[in-house]
Amino acid sequence: MTAPEPLLRIENLAVSLPAPGGQVPVIHRMDLQVTAGEIVGIAGESGSGKSLTALTLLNLLPPGARVTGSIRFAGRELLGMDERGWQQVRGSGIAMVFQDSSAALHPMLTIGTQLTEHMRTGLGLDSRAARERAVELLDQVRIPQARRVLKAYPHQFSGGMRQRIAIASALACRPRLLIADEPTTALDVTVQAGILSLLDELRTENDLAVLFITHDLGVLSSLTQRAYLFYAGRVMESGATTQVLTEPAHPYTAALLAARPHGLTSGRTLRAIPGVPVVPGQAPPGCPFEPRCAFAQPECRAAVPARVDIGGGRTLACVVAPELTEAVR
């Protein structure tokens, strides 16, 4: 029996961006999958390639960017499509919400105008039907008094409400995959909790898949089913979120966990990861994390570790970790 094809399958993706001295590689041999109805997390420090991966999925990279490999979405290869094809994918296939909701909402247009605009072009609805759909969407993202909200402007809402409106707008053309790039980072924890619950409910109600980008491992744990840990444009480790976070295999994952405030566990101190993240184009020849890794061995400098299957649906790109895990046992 063969497993059904996942909704999104990224294989061997490589992205490079133009820079004064030539193309700089920013994503290396990336593999990633999202199944329908699943929430998949991408975590890592700033500059690890999380957002660039998201932008690649929507063909929103700056001019001159080079992309190779394969991105299959709903049975269709996205790379190599023309702009018309991308326009069909954006919105009705893959939609995105950003950290800064005000970037997604025009300050001078009413919520109603913004929500109905792309439904009329994307779904071909007339203005009356589009309004009805907008009310339905606002109800879906749990915004009360939807009809009144349609007449209001973005500045009349708090950050949390604006993010809900941005989610409603992203859902307008019934996408199958929602990419959420740090959508709660700028919000208070109390408001963040509401947005996380909402995404989880939308997933079950609409059979929506979510690719959730975050740097907060607590958010990763509470919301996502599977996780990919990014560093320097590579996947260091992936697997079921609970397993990755409770039994991290990669020293990078372990270091990120140690640097995190735990809140309820007392009597420990924060352990910063020494050094700074690798600058794109200046990665060492071997494992990109090697200069900062507490367990680095000479062989780590020889070549970039291959990503290998370590069983239980997990992958790992580290040559010393298997021995470490063995030693701990």
Add this chain to the structure above:
Amino acid sequence: MSLLSMDDVSVEFRSAARGVVRAVAGVDLTVRAGEVVGLVGESGCGKSSLARAAAGLAAPSGGRIRFDGEPVVPVKWRRRPAAQTRLQMIFQDPYGSLNPRRTVGSQLLDGIPAELGGPDRQHRVIELLERVGMPARAATRYPHQFSGGQRQRLAIARALAAEPKMIIADEPVTALDASAQAQVVSLLLSLVRELDMGLLFISHDLALVHEIADRTAVMYLGRIVELAPTRQLMATPRHPYTQALVRAIPQISATPTLPVALLGEVPDGANIPAGCRFRPRCPHAQQVCLTEPVLRPALDSLVSCWRAEELSGEGIQV
């Protein structure tokens, strides 16, 4: 004796559209030498307004603020009296305290007290950079040549140049990655312990405050609603608002659950609810809550909730 003391401090803003907004409405808070006090609450609770008043950057509309026994007075464009430069502030955006067009070294020199003369001043610059874990060559560079975490450490070095006794840090690591956060927080903590400084650490991140603060004050709509030793506050939050903040923290767990959302939003400071300010969002509100509670000792904490004892009996677990 406390290093920084705030006594019944209020801060008001006048706005044409909203009338008088009371951002801070009668706050008492002290910070001793060698002590880290955390100040937490959602955006719009008045944390930053209180911090700015405490640092002498804005005049309070009521109450007294004293630093090292002397009243803190806003200086506007005049030079700050020497005694008051021992109270320094660090902001969320380090660009707010670093000039992008001048080298790091020349900016550090500005802050070094005038008593120190000649080549000692240059030595002090190197010392300050070392203190925050930066190489001496950073002195000849410009702020944009550093990462966010490094810039925040440079802003701390700039604050340290004045040999402060007390630092007020307003969301100093909010814009940083977890690892850079850990570096900056560890640095601030080591300064408090080694130099016996006082630190008022303002953050919306209760988990982070838990790692570093000795005592923590929870602020809601301009008032302190709970004040307790940090560990106790996190383990047994007494005020329903503190409970909500603690339960909203996403946890790493083998059996993950979604964090619990708190209904509603912080009301407008121009339109404060009658009675207990938290009442409209509180799941435990009753008739008694129509009268405004005061901050009072209850269950080994200071709590501003009429029902604190009663609710602790109901076994509200976090």
